[in-house]
Amino acid sequence: MIRHFHRLYLFPVLATKQKFSSVPFIPSTSIIGTRWHSTITVEQSVSNHNSRLRLIEDEYCNDHSTPFPPLIEQAMNELALETIKEYRNAHMMNSKTATLLLRQWISLFRPARVLEIGTFTGYSTIAMASALSAQRHHGSLISLEKDSAPLALAARYLERAGLSDAVTLMEGDALESLLNLANDKIQFDMIFLDADKGGYIKYYDTILEKNLLSDNGVILADNVLYFGQVHRVAGYHEDQPAPASKNINRMARKVDAFNQHVRQDDRVQAVMLPLFDGLTIIKKK
Template structure:
C-alpha cells in the first residue's frame, strides 16, 4: 500500500539546486564535456532522487484511508472540473500534502496531545485526515476552504475514512471564518496553514491577535521555501514574494520560537517563546 508519487515531488522541482543540476547536465551534453564530469553530474542527480526515495521508504506509510485519498486526489480531473464550473480556480495535485509531510504533522499532533486542530486551506483533506487520525476520539479538526466544490469533494473523500467524522469543513473566506471561531472562544492546539500565500501574513497576525492558538500550541506553516525563491533570489514561483514577506514577519517576531525545516517545499514550526523557554537568560 503506497500512494502514487506527485511528479513535482519526485522530480524535486521544489529544489533550485536540483533544477540547476538538470540544466548543467543539458549544457554538459551539448558541450561534449569529459565523461568524468558528466558522470559526476549524473551521480549528483541520482543522489537527490535516492535520498527522496530512501526518506519516503523510512517513513510510516499512509493508512488505507489516507492512501486512497491521496491517490484519488492525484487522479482527479482538476482542469475539467474547473472548465465545467465545479470549482472556482484551477487546482493542482501539487497542492496536496505528500505522505512524508502528513506523517510529520501527524507526529507533531500526537506528541502535543492535541484535541483541537485548525487547518487554514483544506484542499482535499490530506493533512486534515492525518491530524484527525492522531486526535483522540473526542478530538476535532476544523478545516477552512474557500471553494465549495473542493470542500464538497474533500467531504466525500473524508467520509470514506474511519477518522473523517472528526473533520468539520467551513467554506468561505478564511479570515471571516477565523473571526467567527475567535468570537466563539475557540482555541486550537495545532494550526496548519497551507492556503493562498498572499494571505499568510494576515492569517498569522489574526491567529495571535485573536488568540486562536492555545497555550502550548504549535503553528505549522507549509511552503515557506517556495521552490527556493526566498533564499536563491530566483523567481521560479510567481507568488514567492508573499512567502518572503511572511518569513521576514515571523523572523522579526520575538514573541515566537521558530524553526524552518527543508521538508518538501519548506515547513515552519512556530510556538510561543513562553512554551519553549526562550525567555530564560
C-alpha cells in the same frame, strides 16, 4: 460535515469536473509518485534540485516510514489521483512525506484541537484526522477552504476514509472564518497554515491578536522556502531567481515578507527548517 461559517451542511454532491485550457502538465515531485505543477511549470523554470523537489529522496523516506492504516492509505492514494486528474493546480496538495510528519506530530503531542487553514481537496486533512481519531480521547479538526468544489471532494474522501465525524469543514473566506472562530472563543493547540501565500501575514496576525493559539500551541507554516526561490529573491544566493516563472518569484517574495514578519515578531519563538518546501514551527514565548 461542511460548515459555512455558523451554518452546518450535509456533504455536497461530487465536485464538478473542472475544465481548463490545454496547458501541458509536467511532473515535478512526489505525491504518490508524481506531483504536478501547472501553467509555467517548475520543471520548465527551475531544476528539481534548485526547487527542492526530490522525488527519489521522498520515495525512499516514504518507504521507510510507518504507513497509514490501509483504509486511510487507499483513500489518500485515490484522492491524490483524482485531484491530479481534475485540478491543474494539484501541486497544492502536500507531499506524502509531509503528511506523515503531520500524523507523527499529532501522535506525539496529542493536540486536542487542530486548525487547518487551506483544505484544498483534503489530502493533509485526512492524514491529520486519522491521527486524531487514533487517540484515546479523540481530538477535533477544523479545516478552512474558500472554494466549494475541492471542499466537496475533501468531504467525499473523508467519508470514504471513515473520518467525517472527526472533521468540520468550513467553507468561506479564511480570514472571516478565523474571526468567527475567535468570536466563539475557540483556541487551537496546533494550527497548520497552508493557504494562499499572500494571506499568510494577515492570517498569522489574526491568530495571535485574536488569541486563537493556545499558550502551548504551535503554528506550522508550510511552503516557507517556496520551490527553493525564497532565499534567492531575498539575495542569499548568487544565482538569480528563475526567470521563466514570474508567478513563482512573485509568490516567493510574499513568502519572504511573511518570513521576515515572523522573525521580527517578539511575541513568538520560531524555527525554520529546510524540510519539504520549507516548514516554520512557531510558538508563543
